[in-house]
Amino acid sequence: MEPVLSVVIGCSNAAATIQQCLGSMVHADPAVEIIVVDSSSDGSGDIVSTLFPAVGLVRMAEGLLVPLLWAEGIRRSRGAFVALTTAHCIPQTDWVERCLNVREQLSSHGGAGGPILEPSGGTAADWAMYLARYSAYLPPLPARLTDDIAGDNALYRRDLLERYWVDKSAFWEQTYHRALHEHGLALLMDPNLAVRSGSGNSFSRFCSVRFRHGTHYGSSRPISAAERLFRFFASPLLAPFLLVRIVRRVLTRRPDWKVSLLRVMPLLAIAVLAWSAGEAAGYLHLRAKPSPSA
Numbered sequence: 640m641e642p643v644l645s646v647v648i649g650c651s652n653a654a655a656t657i658q659q660c661l662g663s664m665v666h667a668d669p670a671v672e673i674i675v676v677d678s679s680s681d682g683s684g685d686i687v688s689t690l691f692p693a694v695g696l697v698r699m700a701e702g703l704l705v706p707l708l709w710a711e712g713i714r715r716s717r718g719a720f721v722a723l724t725t726a727h728c729i730p731q732t733d734w735v736e737r738c739l740n741v742r743e744q745l746s747s748h749g750g751a752g753g754p755i756l757e758p759s760g761g762t763a764a765d766w767a768m769y770l771a772r773y774s775a776y777l778p779p780l781p782a783r784l785t786d787d788i789a790g791d792n793a794l795y796r797r798d799l800l801e802r803y804w805v806d807k808s809a810f811w812e813q814t815y816h817r818a819l820h821e822h823g824l825a826l827l828m829d830p831n832l833a834v835r836s837g838s839g840n841s842f843s844r845f846c847s848v849r850f851r852h853g854t855h856y857g858s859s860r861p862i863s864a865a866e867r868l869f870r871f872f873a874s875p876l877l878a879p880f881l882l883v884r885i886v887r888r889v890l891t892r893r894p895d896w897k898v899s900l901l902r903v904m905p906l907l908a909i910a911v912l913a914w915s916a917g918e919a920a921g922y923l924h925l926r927a928k929p930s931p932s933a
Contacts, residue, residue, distance in 0.1 A: 642672040644739055646722045647712030649705035650677040650684070653726030655839030657683045660726050661691050664735045671735055674716055675726065676708040683726060704851060706809040709790065713800065713810060720745075721800065723793045723810075728755070728834040730792075737832050738794050749816070749824035750795040752788025753832030754778040764842040766899060767906035771849065771914070773836060774885040777892050784825040787816055792834045799824065814859055846910055850917035857921020867922040874919035881911050 646664065650657060657675075665673065674695040677684035680702075687696050697711060709723055720742045724730060731737075741751045755773040758765045770777075776789050790812035803818040804810065816826065862870070885907065889900050900907075 640669050642716075642718040643670040644672075644720045644722060644735070644742070645712075645716030645718030646671065646673045646724070646735065646738075647709055647716055648673070648675045648724055648726050649708035649712070650675050650679055650687070650726035651703070651705060651708065652679045652681045652683060652841065652844065653837070654679070654681040654683045654686060656729060656837035657686050657726045658690060659729045659837065660724070661687065661694060663730045663732050665691055665694065666735070668735075670739070672716065672718060674712045676712040678703040678708055704809070704848065706790075706811050706855075709810040710807060713804075714807065716797075719797050721795050721797055723790050723795070723812075724834055725791050727837045727840055728791050729837050730834045734832065734834060737829070741794060741827070741829055741832060742796075744827060745794070745796055748784070748827045749799055749819035750788065750793055751827040751829050751832060752776075752793045753829045753834075754780045755789055755792055756833055756835040758836045758838045761838040763903045764906055765836075765838040765840070767903040767910055768840060768842065768845045769836045770885055770889065770900075770903065770907055771845075771910035774888045777888055778830065778833070779892060780828055780830050782830055783828050785828045786820050786826065788812070788826050788828065792832065794832070811855060811859070813856060817861070842906065842910075846913035849910060849913040850920075853914040853917025853919075854921040854924070855917075857918040858924045859921075871919055871922040874915065874922070877918060878908070878912050878915040881915060882908060885911070 648660065672695065674697065675687050676697045676699060678699045678701055684696060684698050687694055697715060699708065699711060705725055713721055722738045745751060755776040756778065758769055773789065793812065803822065804815055889896055
């Protein structure tokens with residue numbers, strides 16, 4: 640029986656959360672296949688193979704970015720719909736069921752996503768990483784059409800992936816969402832389709848990854864050479880701008896977090912600087928645009 644839904648989980652040094660991640664979604668529904676693509680050096684893949692033998696496990700070289708892991712999982716998946724997350728996220732117990740229900744609303748949309756909830760407990764570093772990465776998806780979020788969802792909590796139609804996902808070497812959600820937008824396809828924000836950010840990720844590694852993601856973002860933006868130079872020379876203003884934007888989001892949606900926000904501000908500033916430096920570097924390295932397939 641071909642699965643209706645394929646859940647692809649990018650796993651990179653997530654030994655602290657992989658068991659919770661899979662435990663929240665593993666079930667006997669033959670309509671769902673779960674694929675973990677692992678690039679870890681901390682034994683995450685061994686946890687999967689030992690505790691979740693029914694889950695499809697793909698081992699790749701250590702140290703790869705999650706978009707490369709997602710790409711491999713998407714290529715191997717078989718479902719008419721593909722849901723993405725990472726092993727550092729813990730889906731709500733009904734997440735898979737909600738993905739199955741939401742897919743019925745996607746006949747005229749490019750995909751669906753939802754909020755990323757804050758870590759339960761967690762250290763100052765866990766909260767800084769959460770806010771640096773997920774402040775745009777901080778609840779409460781209304782149900783609406785949008786141009787952006789988090790790849791860490793996303794559901795896509797396979798027919799559109801086959802049509803508009805051009806560079807099959809990696810799945811960068813911003814690039815794919817841009818392609819959907821160019822073809823008149825919006826994304827659906829569903830406030831009930833939620834995952835929770837986990838704890839225990841390495842802050843130094845997180846900052847390294849943010850730099851690499853920022854570099855890709857800067858290098859892949861469809862802007863002119865003149866605008867690239869302008870943005871590069873204006874890049875010292877980027878980190879303060881991003882930091883203010885995060886603070887505004889938090890104070891607007893969760894004013895009760897004021898004290899916690901002050902506590903994590905130094906680490907949050909470092910994480911934002913990592914992205915900003917990467918984006919600035921990316922403006923100097925233009926990526927070739929892949930040719931669309933026929």
